[in-house]
């Protein structure tokens with residue numbers, strides 16, 4: 001009998017890729033998802049339990065039915081811009097929902113917990129390489145809510161024996177190289193899919209948010225990670241916990257930053273098409289540069305982000321978005 005792993009947000013973009021990686025590694029992913037932004041069709045690698053993190057009874061039922069050996073917690077509101085205009089919703093859904101989840105896990109005696117955090121917890125730090133010990137000063141409500149959840153997870157260790165791995169993602173991009181799952185947000189707000197939409201005529205143009213940042217070309221610099229590499233890191237994080245290696249936070253980035261203009265150039269090179277674009281104002285809550293110091297995950301987890309190059313991420317995202325029947 002295979003072991004279940006409860007994956008909140010398992011019908012979403014990153015969660016679905018993690019479910020595939022878990023299944024490949026011999027686990028059965030149980031996707032726990034309210035389908036508010038996820039897709040039932042993306043749940044292909046194990047069962048779907050449709051439920052909401054705001055509903056403790058649904059959580060208890062999922063734990064009781066499947067007896068998972070661990071939790072991978074992806075489900076969250078995750079848009080920086082939205083979090084600036086409606087911070088209350090981010091605190092309510094992300095923090096209260098996560099607290100419900102952690103408490104349900106403890107009630108069920110499921111004490112291995114992998115939490116999806118973010119580089120947005122670090123805030124804007126003058127372009128320095130961010131490592132796991134860099135102090136966290138989030139500048140948007142999304143990052144602040146994720147930082148609060150990190151604290152909850154840490155507090156539940158001494159009190160209740162909860163073991164945690166915290167992953168702080170940098171910018172996740174790309175799609176499953178076999179195009180079984182991919183990125184499909186409604187509305188889409190992320191740079192690479194919007195760029196591909198502009199290239200393929202699904203929208204008139206990409207707007208570049210801000211050209212006056214203190215970066216080499218004035219546009220924001222980000223560290224892009226392939227979603228399949230990220231999914232692999234979660235399997236390694238799970239194995240780390242199952243081996244009893246203790247509580248740890250890991251950045252998941254490559255250590256290389258690319259500006260918005262560099263991503264535009266890479267998309268032009270991959271697709272051989274111009275990117276229709278307009279120049280717009282800064283987006284509230286955006287840091288100038290977020291680049292990961294990535295040594296810890298490589299050295300301690302043995303993580304190798306091998307698909308995390310701009311051409312592969314853009315190429316995989318393109319193949320996914322050109323699949324027959326795809327719409328956005």
Ligand code: UDP
Pocket residue numbers: 080171189190191192194206207208209210220221222260283286
């Ligand atoms: N960006 C942009 N135009 C867009 C969407 C994003 O210029 O239509 C920029 C955004 O300001 C940020 C980078 O692209 O600097 C990555 O943004 P995305 O929303 O993809 O990820 P985030 O950094 O918010 O996690």
